[in-house]
Amino acid sequence: MAAAAFQAGGQxxxxxxxxxxxxxxxxxxxxxxxxxxxxxxxDGVTVVDTKLPGWGQPLLDKIKTVTNKPVTRIINTHTHFDxxxxxxxxxxxxxxxxxxxxxxxxxxxxxxxxxxxxxQPNLFKQNGGKGMPKxxxxxxxxxxxxxxxxxxxxxxxxxxxxxxxxxxxxxxxMHVGDTMPTRDMPIMDxxxxxxxxxxxxxxxxxxxxxxxxxxxxxxxxxTTTPADLKLYSEFIADFVKxxxxxxxxxxxVDDVVAGWKVPAKYxxxxxxxxxxxxxxxxxxxxxxx
Ligand SMILES: [Zn+2]
Numbered sequence: 001m002a003a004a005a006f007q008a009g010g011q012x013x014x015x016x017x018x019x020x021x022x023x024x025x026x027x028x029x030x031x032x033x034x035x036x037x038x039x040x041x042x043d044g045v046t047v048v049d050t051k052l053p054g055w056g057q058p059l060l061d062k063i064k065t066v067t068n069k070p071v072t073r074i075i076n077t078h079t080h081f082d083x084x085x086x087x088x089x090x091x092x093x094x095x096x097x098x099x100x101x102x103x104x105x106x107x108x109x110x111x112x113x114x115x116x117x118x119x120q121p122n123l124f125k126q127n128g129g130k131g132m133p134k135x136x137x138x139x140x141x142x143x144x145x146x147x148x149x150x151x152x153x154x155x156x157x158x159x160x161x162x163x164x165x166x167x168x169x170x171x172x173x174m175h176v177g178d179t180m181p182t183r184d185m186p187i188m189d190x191x192x193x194x195x196x197x198x199x200x201x202x203x204x205x206x207x208x209x210x211x212x213x214x215x216x217x218x219x220x221x222x223t224t225t226p227a228d229l230k231l232y233s234e235f236i237a238d239f240v241k242x243x244x245x246x247x248x249x250x251x252x253v254d255d256v257v258a259g260w261k262v263p264a265k266y267x268x269x270x271x272x273x274x275x276x277x278x279x280x281x282x283x284x285x286x287x288x289x
Contacts, residue, residue, distance in 0.1 A: 023171045101162030
């Protein structure tokens with residue numbers, strides 16, 4: 001989930017996708033929603049995440065500037081509209097793969113907790129099912145081999161209930177979607193299976209995957225490392241404990257918003273948005289008996 005694609009004054013912002021070359025055959029394509037990974041293999045291109053509505057074609061156009069190979073596969077890290085909507089703009093022959101819970105969530109397109117309310121449009125239904133995944137995995141799936149290998153992992157609930165971690169083992173790179181979007185409070189999307197209480201332990205498992213040096217985050221402009229993801233898991237744990245202690249002490253969600261400060265050890269972290277802290281604290285309270 002990301003900022004709206006409109007500038008002040010209501011003019012549509014230009015739809016510019018930027019490409020960062022991470023490796024000879026791996027690009028991070030930014031703008032228009034979540035960061036997309038573009039992995040060029042012998043047989044074709046795998047795209048991880050396809051951005052906001054209307055951004056699939058600009059993404060395809062940008063991919064054409066770096067390779068002549070066709071896009072053959074999309075992997076969506078999770079169900080949110082700023083990571084899946086461009087799917088419908090890709091050719092219907094492109095294989096779409098997601099974690100099995102995410103497929104069910106894409107059928108529903110529930111409002112993002114703390115961000116959206118009420119029924120949301122379902123682009124996939126509007127397009128006769130185009131862009132929906134036909135292939136899913138539960139805990140782990142390996143695609144291709146050698147230089148072209150991709151490993152998909154699911155470690156449990158965090159940002160949503162279907163967060164996939166996409167590893168390119170030959171390049172030692174992992175895309176973690178919005179389980180660590182930036183160095184800021186995440187969305188804990190309980191409407192879509194997300195969890196506050198499980199979040200930290202779930203992403204600690206992703207941080208422990210061996211053979212990874214570089215992490216692509218859902219929205220951070222620069223890459224991070226497994227050590228950064230480990231630290232982020234501690235940040236989430238600290239926040240959850242703070243909110244749980246508040247609840248046990250008879251305090252309210254608003255008390256958490258007033259009292260929560262990012263501990264000093266988390267250098268470079270954003271000052272949290274109070275609305276986000278409130279939404280996340282509410283999820284902690286709801287999950288803590
Ligand atoms: Zn998201």
